[in-house]
Each structure stands twice: as structure tokens, then as C-alpha cells.
Amino acid sequence: MDPSAVVTPPYVGGPFALAPFHGLMLAPRRIGDPASARVLARPYDTVPERLRSWEASGQLLRDEQAALYLHEYTAGGITVRGLVGALDVSRRAAGPGEAVVLPHEGIHPAQADELADRMTQMQLNPAPILLVHHGRDETRRLLSELRSEAPVHDFTDRARQQHRIWAIRDPDRLATLTAELAGTRALIADGHHRYSAYLRLQRRAPGTAYDRGLAMLVDQDDTPLFLGAIHRLLAGSRFEDVRAAAETVGIGFAELTHTAAVEALGPDTLVATDQQRWAALAVPSRVGRLAVEALHEQLVPALPRGPHRIDYLHSAEEALAAAGTGTGTAVLVPAPPVDTVLGIVAAGRLLPQKATSFQPKPSVGVLIRSLLDG
Known part of the structure; x- marks a missing residue:
């Protein structure tokens, strides 16, 4: 295959599911600081050791209890909220009509391979891919109720993004969210190659932590990402x-x-x-x-x-x-309308490379998933 070729990523089959995970987070004073990028830089096989060192020195926080997370961030006057969890990528759909995660552009296989190899060496999903969907009223009601409670984290990072994070561990809330999200069809807003890397990792080691990949699901009817050209x-x-x-x-x-x-x-x-x-x-x-x-x-x-x-x-x-x-x-x-993009991909078509720009994206380091935690 021509290494420069662009191909359609595989489709993930339903039901759509976000699982709790043990969240890792850089200390707030390190998020948005360009110098912090070195913890996730080459050589990638030493990243786990570096993270252990950062955790020991208080520069990395680890959540000992698994949770889904509601992450709210504000940048440039735009506030975005999304559910962050481990996306089930273990099932494949025959085509877009059965898919629950819809890519809207093609990927370069070599780049997806490189990212999959990097995640294997780091033993991490370093940042969530961004997904958008049209949420349900009951989901919005539950999350509104959650936001009336104190967040587990509330800070402004070095890049001036404001963050609030709630951990969702209550079994009843988790069960409600599981049922509410089961019928979701989400569009990939950012992270097509990381999504494809998740699928390659899952094929390499099914039945392991690679059955899932870190994702943030944003309700485009609640706090929409800005879609630019x-x-x-x-x-x-x-x-x-x-x-x-x-x-x-x-x-x-x-x-x-x-x-x-x-x-x-x-x-x-x-x-x-x-x-x-x-x-x-x-x-x-x-x-x-x-x-x-x-x-x-x-x-x-x-x-x-x-x-x-x-x-x-x-x-x-x-x-x-x-x-x-x-x-x-x-x-x-x-700038393309979101619903037009959804209609195009649901019909099995892809857009040309870099046809959309969803903004703002969250700072790296707010939520990280270790592949060592299962």
C-alpha cells in the first residue's frame, strides 16, 4: 500500500459505551505548561517510569477509584462540557449504518500504526479523542444535578483554560448513563488517527485494556464546540x-x-x-x-x-x-454545519482532509488513562 494513501477507518459497532477508569491528571500547576510535554516525549518506553517519578513528587495525581468524569473547560469565552470515559471499541460494524462512532475524514495507516506503537510503549491513552452528539434530556438533567455538587477539581491552568471536574461513581448514576448513552451515534470531532490507533491496538490484543480507548463525549446541543473552517x-x-x-x-x-x-x-x-x-x-x-x-x-x-x-x-x-x-x-x-457533516458520514461518505476545525480543545494532561489499570 502507498504509505501516503488515505483510507477509511473501521467502524465501531454498538451499543455505545463509556466505562469508568482510573483517571491520571498532571498537577494543575503543570497543565498548560509547555515544559510539561517532556513527560510524554521520546523515548516513549521510559514514559511509565517518568510518570511514577512525577507521581512520587506530587506532579501527577492518580484517582484510586475508577469513575466516569464530567469535564467542563472554558477557553476563549467558550465553555464546553463532556463525559470522559473509556470508549468500548471491541465491536466492529459492517458499515456506517450500524456504526456508533462516525469518522468524517480518512486516515494515513502509517500514522495510525505509529500512534498505536507509541501508546503501547507509553502504556497510556495520553488524551481523549473528542466526540460530539445530540444528547438526551435525561442525560442533561442528570449532569445538571451533578454540577450542583462540588467538583473534585476546580482550577485555571497555565494556558488560562478554566477547568472543573466531577467524578461519577454512584452505581445508580452510572447505570442511568449507560442506558442513556447506549443508543448514541457520535461524530469524531478531533482525533481520527488516535481513534484508528485504538482499533489497531484492540485487534492486536483483544480482551485486554486495549478493548477501550479514552474519549470525551460532548453534547453539541448543550455546550457546543465551535465548528470553523x-x-x-x-x-x-x-x-x-x-x-x-x-x-x-x-x-x-x-x-x-x-x-x-x-x-x-x-x-x-x-x-x-x-x-x-x-x-x-x-x-x-x-x-x-x-x-x-x-x-x-x-x-x-x-x-x-x-x-x-x-x-x-x-x-x-x-x-x-x-x-x-x-x-x-x-x-x-x-464553515460546515454539524448536522450536514453528520448526514454525510452517516451516508458512508468522508470529507476531504481537514474539512473541519472543532474548537476549543482541552489542554493536554487534564485526564489521562493508564493502560496498566485495565
Whole structure:
């Protein structure tokens, strides 16, 4: 297989289940501190020893009782809450129609292998993958009741994220959550390669701690993650190349002023610029298709020159700064609606690479799962 190939990750079968685990957490004063990254850095096979040393010195906290955790964090004025637990990945679904975890982009097998090997050496799931779903009223009621109680942790980390964490151990609450979540279908918001690494580890050692992988489940109707766009720089492709490709494949191309072009950006409209000229690209409207799909499936293959590569920029400012007659053409992409993404993946389609940007993500080190605890 071509090591650069992108493939569809396997699908996990139901019921959806998050199991309690023994949470590890860096001491609050270490979370968000770039220097703390060294505890999870190479060589990975010495990470367990380093963690034991950090625990002995009070820089790592270990929960002696297994729990599900409700983790609330606030960053940049956005508050997100999610249930953190050990996601059951031991069952496979035949296709997306039976899947309870839905990937929306492909993965590079070599990268998934590398992450699986790294987790084996570290004996850790170092951070939860992020999942989003539409939660149920009873689940929200139970978690609201929980939040009226004192959290087990309440702190602001070195990156200025605010965190509150509740541990859920009560058998009745756990049983209710198990029943409530059983029918969940969740979209992967962040962590496609780590998710694929979980599945590879499970295949290597079924019936062990590898039957589960650390995940955070966010109710998008309660505290939604912000879903933004990731813009493109078509390196080596000129503005005229984009015009020619658009005309070839039937995408409308209207050269406009800077202001008019940016104002035209919308669900069925892309914006292209080399910083000297600006254009709105009207993608033929089709129910259930995103503009970024037309960009990669129609426009890019029709370019008469390049791109030598495609760069992915998380802000319009970064994309525009990179564009120029000597570098390439920036393409601004509209943010996709979550329900459209869910509909696409439920139908068995994947989006192009880096089509979504779910934000904010929690700081690393708040909740870690040891694979030595089962």
C-alpha cells in the first residue's frame, strides 16, 4: 500500500459505551505548561517510569477509584462540557449504518500504526479523542444535578483554560448513563488517527485494556464546540489557473473587489485570491454536499498548473498572508454545519482532509488513562 494513501477507518459497532477508569491528571500547576510535554516525549518506553517519578513528587495525581468524569473547560469565552470515559471499541460494524462512532475524514495507516506503537510503549491513552452528539434530556438533567455538587477539581491552568471536574461513581448514576448513552451515534470531532490507533491496538490484543480507548463525549446541543473552517493555499497555482478550472467544471467565477468577495463567502460560495485579485466561486448547490467537497473533487483536479501542495490554514488571516502571485492562490472555505457533516458520514461518505476545525480543545494532561489499570 502507498504509505501516503488515505483510507477509511473501521467502524465501531454498538451499543455505545463509556466505562469508568482510573483517571491520571498532571498537577494543575503543570497543565498548560509547555515544559510539561517532556513527560510524554521520546523515548516513549521510559514514559511509565517518568510518570511514577512525577507521581512520587506530587506532579501527577492518580484517582484510586475508577469513575466516569464530567469535564467542563472554558477557553476563549467558550465553555464546553463532556463525559470522559473509556470508549468500548471491541465491536466492529459492517458499515456506517450500524456504526456508533462516525469518522468524517480518512486516515494515513502509517500514522495510525505509529500512534498505536507509541501508546503501547507509553502504556497510556495520553488524551481523549473528542466526540460530539445530540444528547438526551435525561442525560442533561442528570449532569445538571451533578454540577450542583462540588467538583473534585476546580482550577485555571497555565494556558488560562478554566477547568472543573466531577467524578461519577454512584452505581445508580452510572447505570442511568449507560442506558442513556447506549443508543448514541457520535461524530469524531478531533482525533481520527488516535481513534484508528485504538482499533489497531484492540485487534492486536483483544480482551485486554486495549478493548477501550479514552474519549470525551460532548453534547453539541448543550455546550457546543465551535465548528470553523480550515482554509487552503493552492501552492504554485495562479489566480488564472483557478479561473480556468472553474470554467472547465462549471463553477461560477465572478471577479470582485476584496470587500465584495469576502461578503460573498457562504455555504455554496468559495473565495479565491492572490492578494491582488479576488473572486467568488459559486459551487452548484446540491443537498448534502459541502463547498469544500467541490473544491477537492472538481476544482483542484481541473487546475492546469499545480498545486505543488495544499497548505491548510486555520484562520482567514493566515491564508491571506500566505497568498501571493509568487506563492499561490488562497481559497477561503465556509464553515460546515454539524448536522450536514453528520448526514454525510452517516451516508458512508468522508470529507476531504481537514474539512473541519472543532474548537476549543482541552489542554493536554487534564485526564489521562493508564493502560496498566485495565
